[in-house]
Amino acid sequence: MKPLSSLLLCLLCLASPAASQDPPRASSDTVYIEAVVDERPQILSGPRLQYPDLLLQAGIQGRVVVQAIIDTMGRAEPSSVKVIQSSNAGFDRSATNYVLRAMFRPARIHGRAVRVLVDFPVDYKVKR
Secondary structure (H helix, E strand, C coil), X not given: CHHHHHHHHHHHHHCCHHHHHCCCXXXXXXXXXHHHCCECCEEEECCCXXXXXXXXXXXXXXXXXXXXXXXXXXXXXXXXXXXXXXXXXXXXXXXXXXXXXXXXXXXXXXXXXXXXXXXXXXXXXXXX
């Protein structure tokens, strides 16, 4: 057993430290989670949020959390967009449409734009 552990230790010592510091090479279809990217995506612009008329008239406020993959061009990938939490189903379509039409600054790892899975809260508040 001891010779095997010594051999492994020697192999670890011989590994190039520069190689271990290089970012992992990922294919363009790799999707990262928000926690591992250097720069998270941020909304640059978006459409005016449409407050559903009936909910606005009733004074109902709420929050919808929409999950989406933001691509390297800063757009939500339509097939990935889904509601993961909602205070009222009446807000869901409006929140989903907002995320689909918004433009984001893409997430980055080591300066390179990457695809990332994010959760976006969309808040609906009645202004009085």
